[in-house]
Amino acid sequence: MRIARWISADGSIGEGFVVGEAEATRVVDFPDAGTVATVLAAGLSAARTLHDRVGSALDVDATLGTELAEVRLIAPVAPPSVRDFVTFEEHVEGVSAGVEGKSHVADEWYEAPTFYFTNPHTIRATGDVVAIPETRRLDFELELAVVIGGVDGSTGETLDTAAAADHIFGYTVMNDWSARDLQAREMKVRLGPCKGKDFGTTLGPWIVTSDELEQFVDSDGFLAVHAEVHVNGTLVGEDLVSNMGWTFPELVAYASRNSVVVPGDVLGSGTVGNGGCLGELWGRGSSIPPLEPGDEVRMIIEGVGEIVNVVGDRVPAPTLPAARTRTRQRTR
Known part of the structure; x- marks a missing residue:
């Protein structure tokens, strides 16, 4: 799993998974308005569950999310220390x-x-x-x-x-x-x-x-x-x-x-x-x-x-x- 934060074309900040490879790479928001901070706190097992949900949604709609080339990545975490x-x-x-x-x-x-x-x-x-x-x-x-x-x-x-x-x-x-x-x-x-x-x-x-x-x-x-x-x-x-x-x-x-x-x-x-x-x-x-x-x-x-x-x-x-x-x- 790859987890990222990004700024979209409209200036909004997104947080979620990076899916796909090469030109097909997309970013998809975490379900339930999750953030990197909440996902890190919940741990790896919970992150896998969210990732599976995103994968299932992509099976239904492959255009879910945004192409990676259309967003600007920001630092993937705002660390406490x-x-x-x-x-x-x-x-x-x-x-x-x-x-x-x-x-x-x-x-x-x-x-x-x-x-x-x-x-x-x-x-x-x-x-x-x-x-x-x-x-x-x-x-x-x-x-x-x-x-x-x-x-x-x-x-x-x-x-x-x-x-x-x-x-x-x-x-x-x-x-x-x-x-x-x-x-x-x-x-x-x-x-x-x-x-x-x-x-x-x-x-x-x-x-x-x-x-x-x-x-x-x-x-x-x-x-x-x-x-x-x-x-x-x-x-x-x-x-x-x-x-x-x-x-x-x-x-x-x-x-x-x-x-x-x-x-x-x-x-x-x-x-x-x-x-x-x-x-x-x-x-x-x-x-x-x-x-x-x-x-x-x-x-x-x-x-x-x-x-x-x-x-x-x-x-x-x-x-x-x-x-x-x-x-x-x-x-x-």
């Missing part, structure tokens, strides 16, 4: 070479799947022009993300790996846009990233339910789907998602530890290796330039789909003063 992991060892090695001058993976990386929270209010869709901050080192990050669904009223709190797997409703392609110069400054303060990341994350083109990708799960539980990224039509990176250090259920379990995951939450895999971002390539000596306004970034993940964005203009930022120094009195 977005966690982004760093699970590809090759990515860590390459980026560290660019930042520290040598290829290095901290011992602590191997102990647990580290993540950060990014901004759920700046989610972008495929086809969007992504305006950028005043960075001179704009980068992309090719990732696969899971979307959490409901499971029999479970709160999604402190899950073990098996229970965490049940909470994975589906997958979507993710581009974690990055301003590398801002990020580098922020990380020296030992907190962040913040403004180096929170200006945009692309999700899309839709959510593919987890059962659709079961055929790609290898004997160790990793999802062996091919991922690639193109800049202005040129392939610059590709990898198998199965090169992650942890499986997706393990990521969800860790995220929920002494915490909670809820339907609609998005958890990114972290950037794939072998050119999944320019930062890794720069660390390996590549002269590929940072992204500039007008550049096109296209990401494709096997079994899920593709997202395409064009880089927009830089957005001027109001100036702020430097920190005040500690020269003031401690008492009045």
Whole structure:
């Protein structure tokens, strides 16, 4: 099953299933005025029931819904939270070479799947022009993300790996846009990233339910789907998602530890290796330039789909003063 959100020609927002293939692909609203949020909360079994109802309706009227070409896809989910992991060892090695001058993976990386929270209010869709901050080192990050669904009223709190797997409703392609110069400054303060990341994350083109990708799960539980990224039509990176250090259920379990995951939450895999971002390539000596306004970034993940964005203009930022120094009195 593929689940999407879209804007129709009349400006209305639709939420429902994507059915058919190639030129015959259509979008069909959920029955009973359902939304992506309500479908995620109800879980996979309920989604299958809705999908069967749509299939039966299409058997009666094949023109039900709208041709995909006639709508504009928007982000398939409005997530309550977005966690982004760093699970590809090759990515860590390459980026560290660019930042520290040598290829290095901290011992602590191997102990647990580290993540950060990014901004759920700046989610972008495929086809969007992504305006950028005043960075001179704009980068992309090719990732696969899971979307959490409901499971029999479970709160999604402190899950073990098996229970965490049940909470994975589906997958979507993710581009974690990055301003590398801002990020580098922020990380020296030992907190962040913040403004180096929170200006945009692309999700899309839709959510593919987890059962659709079961055929790609290898004997160790990793999802062996091919991922690639193109800049202005040129392939610059590709990898198998199965090169992650942890499986997706393990990521969800860790995220929920002494915490909670809820339907609609998005958890990114972290950037794939072998050119999944320019930062890794720069660390390996590549002269590929940072992204500039007008550049096109296209990401494709096997079994899920593709997202395409064009880089927009830089957005001027109001100036702020430097920190005040500690020269003031401690008492009045």
